[in-house]
Every structure is written in structure tokens, then in C-alpha cells.
Amino acid sequence: MSINIDEHHVRHFRENGFVVLKGCLPEALVKALQTASACTIDRALSDYHAGIISSQIAYSSNSNPPSVFRINQLLHSDPVFSQALLQPELLNGLKAVIGEPIVPMYESLLIKEAGQNSEIGWHWDMKREQSDVIITVGIYLDHSDASQDALCVIPGSHKMSGDICYFEDELAAGRLKAIEVEAQPGDVIIHDVMLAHSSKARKEAGQRKTIYFEFRSLSHVNKNPRLSQAWIDKRIELLEYASHDTVPDSQFISELYALSVNLEAGHYCFRFEQI
Numbered sequence: 001m002s003i004n005i006d007e008h009h010v011r012h013f014r015e016n017g018f019v020v021l022k023g024c025l026p027e028a029l030v031k032a033l034q035t036a037s038a039c040t041i042d043r044a045l046s047d048y049h050a051g052i053i054s055s056q057i058a059y060s061s062n063s064n065p066p067s068v069f070r071i072n073q074l075l076h077s078d079p080v081f082s083q084a085l086l087q088p089e090l091l092n093g094l095k096a097v098i099g100e101p102i103v104p105m106y107e108s109l110l111i112k113e114a115g116q117n118s119e120i121g122w123h124w125d126m127k128r129e130q131s132d133v134i135i136t137v138g139i140y141l142d143h144s145d146a147s148q149d150a151l152c153v154i155p156g157s158h159k160m161s162g163d164i165c166y167f168e169d170e171l172a173a174g175r176l177k178a179i180e181v182e183a184q185p186g187d188v189i190i191h192d193v194m195l196a197h198s199s200k201a202r203k204e205a206g207q208r209k210t211i212y213f214e215f216r217s218l219s220h221v222n223k224n225p226r227l228s229q230a231w232i233d234k235r236i237e238l239l240e241y242a243s244h245d246t247v248p249d250s251q252f253i254s255e256l257y258a259l260s261v262n263l264e265a266g267h268y269c270f271r272f273e274q275i
Contacts, residue, residue: 005093017195
């Protein structure tokens, strides 16, 4: 299997705001990512019970016992995550989707499991300028079914006006339709950060683990006042490992994450009762 992002995929993405690449990751890489993710989660839980709390890990206090919901700065955890990020075919395909040179912004692992109250409401990953193309890449390590916690999207919403509250109201009135996007281990889903999307809470036993990478165009990164030149340079240097068919060592990863950045927040709908 290989990652082949062609004109059809690019056209589907631009029209609908998302595209699914079915079974495109090698089975050996998927298994290695599953193993590394499980070890990373176990290590985070062990640290939690030992009183070692990381600002880069989000725990779900609604579950008993507590569970891990999200792990950021993922490249710290295992070299295989860098291998997944730096696949030349993937990077070339994402460059075609964005339409110009790309820059990786963050690396994260999301874990959804039963009892976690893990419903994710309708949102944008961030708000961007209409001229920008910013994408979230999800690498699925477990089954994500419509009956469970599949990604739910409003096709084409990345091109519509209105905020998240508007989309919720239009869905409730039946004027817009959402669809569920199922995925299997090894599938990759690419979506525009301003595609309105959500997912239900997981009810059945087991986990849904998804690795998320965000990519932006180099032109956007260069004009974004949130990003320092040192941060941009280090991120571009990270991409250079792909051309050498190698992954960065732990010292480089530490230097990468030592450069602080305050990325844009997601956009949700908050409703306040009038008194």
C-alpha cells in the first residue's frame, strides 16, 4: 500500500473540505504506531499515578479510573511518530493539497474510550483567512464506525459563511446535512481546519486512537505574527529529514519543542442564557 494523493483527491478536498485515503499506510507502520501509542498512553498513566503531571497531556477526570484523552508533543514519545510524519509520499501529497510548500505545526495523539464523556462538539480547528489553506491530517489506528464515534462533517462548510452556532442551528432546522466518515486502521483523513466537524462519545469498550498533524502553507507561516523565525526555521529543518530517509534524534526533538508557540484556538459555539 502507498500514499497516492492525485488530482481526484485534491478536487474532492477543495469541494468538500475533506478527503479520505483508504488503507494507504503500510501494515507494518500501522502496527508499529499502535504499539508505540499504547506504550505512550501507559507511560502517561503511570506518570499520572506517580504524581508526575505534564502540561502536554490532557486527562479525562470524568472516567474512573482517570484516562488519557490527548498527548501533545508526540515526537518525544517514539521515533516511529516521526517516521509517520516524515513520509515523503505523504508530504508531497499534502503539498499538492495546499498548493505550495508546507510547514508542520503540531503532532498530537487523541484517545477516545468509553466512560470518558469524550463527545467532541461541532467546531473549527481554528479560524483562518479565506486565502489560506490549513489542514489537519488524521492517521487512524483503530476502527471508527458510524455507530460509535466516527468523524462527523458538514461537507462544503469550509466555504460557507456563518459561525459554529449558525451551523448547529441550520442542522437542527434540517437546512444542512451532516455525514459520518468511517475509518479503519491505516486510513488517513485530511480536512480543512474550517470544516465544521464533531464526533460522538464512545460507548463500547476499546479505544479510538488517532494521530493528528497540522500543516500550513509556508506563505501563511511567514506572515503569522504568532510564529518566531527561530520556530519556523526549526520546523522547516524537521522536514529536511524526510529527504534523507531518516528521523531526528532526541536532541533535535527537544530543541524543536523547547521553542514555545501559542497557536490559534479551536472555535466552538457558546450559548448564554439571557437574564
